[in-house]
Each structure stands twice: as structure tokens, then as C-alpha cells.
Amino acid sequence: MDKREFLKSLIVFIPAGGIIASLAKQAGAKAPAPAYQAKNHYYGMGIEIDKCIGCNRCVEACKLENDVPDEPFYFRTWVERYTIKKDRTVVVETVGLRKGKRKEIVEQEDVLRSFFVPKLCNHCANPPCVQVCPVDATWSTEDGAVIVDKNRCIGCRYCIQACPYGARYLHPKTKTADKCTFCYHRVVRGLLPACVEVCPTQARIFGDLKSQASRLVRFERMNKIHVLKPDLNTQPKVYYAGLDGEVR
Amino acid sequence: MKVPEQIKRLAVVIFVIVAAVLVTRYLIPASVVDQRVYRAASVQREVSREIKFAGATTCGDCHDDINTKKKLGFHKGLSCETCHGPSVKHAEDPSSGKPFAPRERKFCPQCHEYNPSRPTGFPQIIPTIHNPLKPCITCHNPHDPVPPQVPRECSACHAQIERTKALSRHALLECTTCHSTPTRHKLLPRSVKPTKPENREFCAKCHDKGAPRKEAPKVDAATHGGRFLCWECHYPHMPGEA
Numbered sequence: 001m002d003k004r005e006f007l008k009s010l011i012v013f014i015p016a017g018g019i020i021a022s023l024a025k026q027a028g029a030k031a032p033a034p035a036y037q038a039k040n041h042y043y044g045m046g047i048e049i050d051k052c053i054g055c056n057r058c059v060e061a062c063k064l065e066n067d068v069p070d071e072p073f074y075f076r077t078w079v080e081r082y083t084i085k086k087d088r089t090v091v092v093e094t095v096g097l098r099k100g101k102r103k104e105i106v107e108q109e110d111v112l113r114s115f116f117v118p119k120l121c122n123h124c125a126n127p128p129c130v131q132v133c134p135v136d137a138t139w140s141t142e143d144g145a146v147i148v149d150k151n152r153c154i155g156c157r158y159c160i161q162a163c164p165y166g167a168r169y170l171h172p173k174t175k176t177a178d179k180c181t182f183c184y185h186r187v188v189r190g191l192l193p194a195c196v197e198v199c200p201t202q203a204r205i206f207g208d209l210k211s212q213a214s215r216l217v218r219f220e221r222m223n224k225i226h227v228l229k230p231d232l233n234t235q236p237k238v239y240y241a242g243l244d245g246e247v248r
Numbered sequence: 249m250k251v252p253e254q255i256k257r258l259a260v261v262i263f264v265i266v267a268a269v270l271v272t273r274y275l276i277p278a279s280v281v282d283q284r285v286y287r288a289a290s291v292q293r294e295v296s297r298e299i300k301f302a303g304a305t306t307c308g309d310c311h312d313d314i315n316t317k318k319k320l321g322f323h324k325g326l327s328c329e330t331c332h333g334p335s336v337k338h339a340e341d342p343s344s345g346k347p348f349a350p351r352e353r354k355f356c357p358q359c360h361e362y363n364p365s366r367p368t369g370f371p372q373i374i375p376t377i378h379n380p381l382k383p384c385i386t387c388h389n390p391h392d393p394v395p396p397q398v399p400r401e402c403s404a405c406h407a408q409i410e411r412t413k414a415l416s417r418h419a420l421l422e423c424t425t426c427h428s429t430p431t432r433h434k435l436l437p438r439s440v441k442p443t444k445p446e447n448r449e450f451c452a453k454c455h456d457k458g459a460p461r462k463e464a465p466k467v468d469a470a471t472h473g474g475r476f477l478c479w480e481c482h483y484p485h486m487p488g489e490a
Binding site for chain 2 (some may be wrong): 141181199
């Protein structure tokens with residue numbers, strides 16, 4: 001091949017290559033969306049205290065979605081009501097499921113402030129429950145959910161003891177540890193967790209920390225964020241906005 | 249040939265070691281020992297769990313009229329399933345039955361009952377005095393909730409009475425149920441006055457036992473209250489607070 005021939009073929013090759021590349025790109029775009037890739041996601045939840053009205057819709061939705069027992073002491077998520085009195089004493093009570101007779105809420109003279117705090121598994125990046133499990137039945141998935149393997153769990157309750165947030169319970173039927181999974185089965189299909197889905201005031205925000213466009217990343221940018229018990233270095237992934245100092 | 253005793257014992261030891269290796273290698277399934285296998289299986293179990301909430305965007309595909317209405321109202325942030333409950337079965341097969349529709353009075357106060365811990369500005373009521381003792385949907389459309397409209401004619405001047413009545417058990421009664429207002433009242437409000445009920449028989453039209461309105465509380469008009477007129481004890485714009 002002499003120099004002239006080479007240059008001639010180059011003139012043909014470069015535009016032809018460009019066309020072929022763009023065609024290939026178009027074909028790729030038309031192909032169906034690739035299957036869920038766990039490594040492309042890292043999930044967290046944001047909770048805005050000022051928006052929570054303590055209606056317990058999230059708790060009821062969670063129980064329905066995840067077959068959590070109906071008894072009022074099994075929770076994957078729950079809402080706490082904090083009442084801070086003028087003498088700085090703090091009363092914390094779980095907002096009850098309103099099946100029976102409701103307790104009359106009386107405005108008290110000596111209350112300084114009062115608010116609701118929804119709580120759930122913090123899906124810690126450094127989870128103490130995973131460290132203590134003797135049979136490797138609980139672990140963090142690649143996309144940031146802490147999950148219990150029901151087939152491996154022997155029900156020893158170490159993890160329930162180890163969780164500083166009290167987010168786990170022993171399921172009375174399976175006798176294995178059970179906890180919030182961020183509704184993993186919904187999330188991988190592009191749906192929101194049930195509690196986020198039903199929240200009437202958008203007090204809960206769910207999103208992908210790896211995506212700059214996600215609502216959670218925006219929520220973190222727009223609010224001053226606190227987590228629960230930061231001094232334990234569990235690195236929780238449930239982020240609270242407007243969290244009162246008494247809760248931390 | 250006689251095999252020495254130590255060789256026999258060595259053979260037993262070797263056999264045990266080989267057997268142990270074989271058992272751990274081949275007989276114990278990988279799903280028990282291999283972390284990648286049992287974790288993948290666990291994730292698979294987790295992922296294949298049944299979904300019960302269809303998600304906010306699903307409902308609008310069919311119910312776009314209600315969805316459009318809801319989007320413009322105060323309940324725009326609510327997902328349909330917040331009130332209607334998990335409805336994935338209905339979404340997949342609409343003929344399989346309708347989702348739950350809350351109609352009773354105790355449903356809405358779950359969010360809207362007064363609670364001092366609720367954020368300021370969130371619309372709240374006190375269910376025991378927010379009357380009439382009727383389902384909320386009688387006055388409020390849950391897909392577009394606004395305070396029910398009052399007739400402008402009377403409330404323009406008698407706003408306080410209108411607001412009182414709006415919370416009372418008489419909320420659904422028109423002003424003209426009890427007052428007949430001459431047109432000239434609007435021009436000369438002080439000299440031409442609307443009528444007021446004058447006797448016990450007026451209230452008895454609804455509240456006497458055997459009177460046609462079923463939902464009104466009944467008394468024996470002949471004996472109840474003796475010689476007093478009804479409104480000497482009961483304020484008609486807020487009855488029940490005698």
C-alpha cells in the first residue's frame with residue numbers, strides 16, 4: 001500500500017466508521033433497559049421531622065406489605081412521639097396503632113415542644129448487627145440494604161441485642177430475626193418502599209445516593225442533616241432533617 | 249504378609265482425612281458453605297416477595313379523571329393507596345374487586361384530628377365538636393378537599409354565625425330552613441328583618457318523636473323542657489352544646 005492509496009482509503013474509512021458507530025449506538029438505545037444492577041445503586045432514606053404528622057400510615061402500610069405480625073410490638077418501622085417539658089424531661093412514646101380506643105390527647109401547660117420521629121432500620125454502612133451474627137445470616141447488600149437470610153438465621157437474637165436503634169425483632173412465626181429491608185423487593189423493580197409510598201406529607205424520602213439526580217441527594221443538599229447516635233460510628237443511612245437535639 | 253499395626257492405624261487416619269475432605273468438598277451443598285451462593289439465593293428470595301402496593305403512578309393510567317382532580321387539590325401529595333389501601337390485585341386485574349374506600353367518620357381524623365405534636369398549619373379538627381356527626385365525605389371531597397362552600401348571601405354579613413354553624417350539627421341546613429328572608433333585607437338590613445322561629449312546634453317538626461327526619465335527635469315535644477322555648481336552652485347555630 002503506498003501513501004496515496006492509504007490516504008484515499010482513510011477518507012472513506014473515517015466517515016463510514018462514524019456512521020457505523022452512531023448506528024450501533026441507536027441500536028443500543030432501542031434495546032430493553034438492562035436488568036437491575038445492584039452495584040449501580042446505594043440506597044438511603046431521608047426523613048423530615050417538620051412534616052411528620054404522626055398518622056401511622058407508614059406503619060400500617062409496612063405491616064401490610066411485609067406481613068409483619070399485627071400485634072402492636074412487632075415493627076419494621078414505627079413512629080415515636082417526643083414531648084419535651086419545660087423542666088427538660090423528655091417523654092417518648094410509640095404512636096399506637098389505632099385499632100382500639102384512642103387515648104385522649106390533652107394539651108399540657110408545661111410542654112415546651114412536641115413532635116413525631118419516624119424510626120426504622122438505619123441500614124448502617126457499618127452495621128453492628130452484621131458483626132455479631134455467628135452464622136453469617138445478615139449482611140449488607142451491594143446497594144446498601146441490610147438483609148436477613150431467613151434460611152441461615154438460627155434465631156439467637158444477638159443482632160436484636162446489638163442493634164443500637166432497636167430496629168430488629170424476632171418474628172414469632174419463623175423464629176428468625178426480622179427487620180426493615182427498604183422494601184428490597186419493591187426497590188429493585190423501581191418502586192418506592194411502602195412507607196414512602198403512602199406517606200401523605202412526604203415526610204419520608206427515598207433515593208439513591210449514587211445518583212446526583214435522586215430526591216435524597218437533593219434532600220441532603222437542601223437540609224441540615226443529622227443521623228441517630230452518630231457517636232457509635234455505625235454510619236446510618238437514614239438521614240433526618242430538623243432533628244431535635246434530644247433525639248440524637 | 250503381616251501388615252504392621254502402625255500402618256493400619258495410619259491407614260485409618262488417612263481414610264478419615266480423605267473422607268472429611270470429600271464430605272466437605274462434595275457432599276455439603278454449595279448453598280450451605282459458599283457465601284456467594286447462599287447470598288444470591290437469599291437476595292433472590294427477598295426480591296421475589298409479593299408486592300402489595302401498586303405505586304402512585306399506576307392508578308392514573310385508568311383513573312385519570314380523579315387523578316387530574318387530585319393533582320390540583322390539597323391532597324396532591326397523597327398516593328391513592330394512602331387511603332385506599334394496597335391495591336396491586338385491582339391494578340393487575342380490575343375485575344377482581346375494588347380497593348377499600350374509607351367512608352366512615354373515624355378514618356380522616358387519623359391524620360386530621362387535633363394533636364399538639366402535629367406541625368403548625370396542618371389542617372386539624374376536634375372530631376367531638378366538628379359536627380355534624382356525619383361521615384367527612386358528606387361535606388368534603390377527599391379527592392379535592394376544601395372547606396365546604398357556604399352561601400355567600402348570608403355569610404357575607406353573618407360570617408360569625410356561618411362559621412359557628414359550619415362546625416355544628418346543623419351544618420348541612422340552609423339558613424333558609426329556619427329563616428325566611430325578604431329580598432329587601434339586603435337593602436334595608438335593619439328595618440326589614442328575616443323571620444325567626446317563634447314557637448316550640450318549629451323545632452318539633454324535626455325533633456319531636458315520630459318526626460320524619462330520622463337523623464335528628466328526638467324528644468317528646470309535649471313534655472321536654474316544660475314551659476321554656478327550645479332556644480332558651482339550645483343555641484340553634486350550635487345545638488348539642490346546651
